[in-house]
Amino acid sequence: DTAVSQTPKYLVTQMGNDKSIKCEQNLGHDTMYWYKQDSKKFLKIMFSYNNKELIINETVPNRFSPKSPDKAHLNLHINSLELGDSAVYFCASSPTPGQGVFGANVLTFGAGSRLTVL
Amino acid sequence: SQQGEEDPQALSIQEGENATMNCSYKTSINNLQWYRQNSGRGLVHLILIRSNEREKHSGRLRVTLDTSKKSSSLLITASRAADTASYFCATVGGATNKLIFGTGTLLAVQP
Numbered sequence: 001d002t003a004v005s006q007t008p009k010y011l012v013t014q015m016g017n018d019k020s021i022k023c024e025q026n027l028g029h030d031t032m033y034w035y036k037q038d039s040k041k042f043l044k045i046m047f048s049y050n051n052k053e054l055i056i057n058e059t060v061p062n063r064f065s066p067k068s069p070d071k072a073h074l075n076l077h078i079n080s081l082e083l084g085d086s087a088v089y090f091c092a093s094s095p096t097p098g099q100g101v102f103g104a105n106v107l108t109f110g111a112g113s114r115l116t117v118l
Numbered sequence: 119s120q121q122g123e124e125d126p127q128a129l130s131i132q133e134g135e136n137a138t139m140n141c142s143y144k145t146s147i148n149n150l151q152w153y154r155q156n157s158g159r160g161l162v163h164l165i166l167i168r169s170n171e172r173e174k175h176s177g178r179l180r181v182t183l184d185t186s187k188k189s190s191s192l193l194i195t196a197s198r199a200a201d202t203a204s205y206f207c208a209t210v211g212g213a214t215n216k217l218i219f220g221t222g223t224l225l226a227v228q229p
Contacts, residue, residue, distance in 0.1 A: 004160075035219075040221075041155075041204060041221070041222050041224075042219075042221060042222075043161075043206065043219040043222075044219075045216055045217065045218070048216060056216055090160055090161070092160075092161075105149075105210050105215045105216075105217060106151065106163050106166060107153075107161070107163065107217060108163070109160035109161045109162070110160050111159055111160045112158075112159070112160055
């Protein structure tokens with residue numbers, strides 16, 4: 001059983017289109033994330049939800065809108081796709097970040113969704 | 119901007135040799151983690167070291183942390199071809215304990 005599953009694995013689309021990527025985790029984790037990995041392998045956090053509540057929202061264009069219908073699902077919808085949106089998008093989950101100074105926060109990642117905008 | 123910078127960007131060694139990767143970061147942290155990414159796959163957590171720890175071991179992995187220098191190193195001993203992957207450090211800090219990833223080191227282990 002895949003712990004964090006994303007669909008689709010590959011997505012090729014034209015500029016200006018709207019697309020969605022879905023993510024589901026069966027680990028019972030409270031927190032889910034979207035990360036973007038560009039062509040140079042830089043990984044940048046985009047969003048994080050804890051129990052369906054948005055807790056991290058980095059400087060991401062408004063064209064990106066996350067939605068968490070329940071704590072096991074976090075979807076990413078992208079409007080008006082641009083060439084620069086081409087990347088691999090990773091979903092991840094973790095237990096609620098640990099409290100205190102050492103705040104353990106270990107992520108389990110999905111396999112990624114490669115988005116290519118033409 | 120990226121929190122961590124990793125060095126070297128790429129490393130090629132022979133099977134059986136040791137591989138050392140370094141990570142430097144900029145702000146105070148709660149803990150530091152290392153992840154591995156095989157080509158075309160997601161990241162997998164390897165090891166976590168807390169800010170009050172200086173060294174940690176897990177199998178063939180040894181991680182050190184020097185908070186005064188804001189740096190960490192990952193040592194893989196007796197490397198195998200299957201260790202070929204990208205390795206990322208990630209720092210955890212701030213109110214939300216979010217993970218900020220470094221730039222990664224691409225390790226190639228030649229059989």
